[in-house]
Amino acid sequence: MNNPTLWSLRLGYSAKQAQTIEKIGLKKFLDESFSSKFDSKVPDFLKDSPKTFAEFKEIRKMYKDNPDQKKEMQKEEIQTFLEMKTWWIDKMREAEFPLREKMTCFWHNHYVSTFQKVKVNYWIFQHNQILRENAFGNYKTLTKKIVQSNAMVRYLDNVDNKKGKLNENLSRELLELFTLGIGNYTEEDIKNGAKGLAGLGLGEDNAIYRKIFEDNDNFVYLGKKGNFKIDEMIDIIFEQPNIPYLITRKILKWFIYDNPREELVHYYGDYFKKMNFEIKPLLTKIFTEEYAKNNAGSKIKNPLEYALQLMNELNIENPNEKLIARFLKDQGMDLFNQPNVKGWDGGNSWLTSQVFLQRNNIADLLCNGKNLTRAKKINNDNSMMSDDSMTRQNPNQQLKVKLDWNKEGDNKEIIAELKNRLLFQTDNADQQDFEKILKYDFDSKTEGSDNAVLRLFNFMVKTPEFQLI
């Protein structure tokens, strides 16, 4: 696999950007990615979802009067939620520079807030949109914004955090998961932080303090004393010496290494701090320096990377994105619905034997021009959403699959071409297997040659090497 292909996969979801990277260089490619436009309008499927406080009040009243309608509305909201998943998957698939969406997804898994708990689609959308807007912004600014989103204060129970009846959930995760990480604060800091956060609850567009629930006593927070509110607390957090490392480690894990070396974490982390937590220079430094290294195959693909690459390679147009969402869920990467506030662990935890088997099964299905229907069979008992609503959209639809390959090539050239797009490395035994599938007397000009190359492709994507980038 050549470097532009590897980095197209790492910075996006397929080999689609390899040519651009090769042509304009990685640095320019990053600049283009940073300045890529994004859609900021509220999507149509949220048109009828409640958004303002007034609307929520009305709905709550209606629920009381009419329980049947409540069920109906909740069903609709679940449907809307599925739409939101496909809306996002579509963005990831279609983006000319997918790095923004990839980074959005990184933040999505850092500042976790799930629909299951928040239950308001519009807030989840807003939360997601903050991540998209600030994907390449400033870590400190983003932390401030996201902690003061309606989704977050509800997800981490800060709506219940009131003077005299404190709830420490948000205060704890702010330090443990969002910023410093364990070992860099005390239990006292968490208790005290909860005081500073008391009264920060739901607002019209974002979370706001309610005077009557605030706790305005002075407290000590990470060694400083005062009556701090959320923005000041975050300022203090970002003065701590270990602030850059947790997030830098996670970025390295998300893009490059399942197990980044600590010295690398510190090297880039220190730079991040020097750059005042600006994300663009950090990403630029990491990507350009790592690009020059021989580090292919250091990360197991997450289900998104796995599925979208396959679909792209097979040139599947208009795939059923609900089924993709379904597949992601079966694979342990349910969008907007992480199992807990820590988010998906990533790395080795992406692959269990069951998950690996399912990946191979869907590779077979897709290569056969079928949709991802088997996903449903494999994991149909632990689903929370109704299966019907997931798969209502013609699950058995036949897909048109078409592989790109050099029709002028002989067997070895075609093998080399596919290897470069799919496998970060191969050995002699692999090569022998490939040449058993496409033999030396393979004639690329014959009508059935597409089938044969597709069989080779199918075989390659089931090798362990395909799981890694």
Add this chain to the structure above:
Amino acid sequence: MDRRKFLTLTGTFTGGSLLLPDFLYSFGSQKNLIVGEQCIVFVQLNGGNDGLNTFIPFEDALYYDVRPKISLSKTEVLNSAKGMAFHPALKGFASMQQSGDLSVIQNVGYPNPVRSHFRSQEIWQTAPTHQEYLSDGWLGRYLDLQCKEHQPTAGINIDSIDNLALKGEEPNSITVKDPDRFKTKSKAENDGQLSDNPQLDFVRKVANSVVEGSDDIQKALAKSAPSDVIYPKTGLAKNLEWISKLIKGNLNSKVYYTSLGGFDTHDNQLAIHKNKLTELNDAVFSFDAMSKGFYEDLKKSQQLQNVTIVVFSEFGRRVKDNGRGTDHGTAAPMFVIGGNNRGKIIGNNPNLSDLDNGDLKHEIDFRSVYASILKNKLAFDSSKIGIQNKALEGLF
């Protein structure tokens, strides 16, 4: 595998051979009655096996004329019948024929023969009507219709790559790379060879721990009575030994597929061919005092009537030698062993004086052999999977 999931039950005796009193087997007249759990074992000889030096028209003077350097002398070949003889390495084959357990089908091929390994294997594996390109194999199509729902162990392929013959709409077959390693959880752990990439080692470990249907196979292996037959130490023998364990462990797969490579004898044919045929022969019926083969194992465990072994290659080789070897050709004999076949030589001897561009003309279509196997052994109408040819008569 749950045998009830097979739609078509073979014969009336659905419970398998156990329900049949032993004496029934001794009735020659019962030969065409399909009993028990029938299965087919395919042994594909890769590279194009030289039929003329395998089943030899040794009484035809032309044979010696066209092959001055690589013919086998009358004194060394193993006489069969009708002026034909086996290659000296095929002692076991000659013996099985004498016991009435081996049929030879002569001059098997197809119209407009293709001499590319790649395409000709594709043709044999997909069995198209007019050489159209099919994406599913003939056995895959059969298993699609035969299995009510996806049955990962309905077909077993022993190879490092998947087999096109078994590829169907549903994954009804599995490929086992190495039976020896099957029990081990991890290849990496097993041979202690780790790459310098821990992530790759991890994925390999996961990949090796899962083969869909592996539980069924494990169960069959556990259930299989230990065999006192010691097989030769070759790759093919090992694969057949493993297949025998699965059959005896009642895995109830319909189709087993394995292959032996090295038959592409453009040069140094006498030595290479002898070597390869010896491996084939000994894996099936070894005359060695120390080891026995698949046929002997099946016979001893009274499975032979349920197991049909089919030996074939993608094409034969050019009638005239090229010096020390032979180039790609066309028609060649197929061998069918066990499964209560009639033990005949079917078809005429190769006609060395009526050639098509230096190659034999085929007389029996391989698809009619497939049709016969499906009809007689698996009670399946081959037209359902698009095979139009009439089933070959006289095989079972």
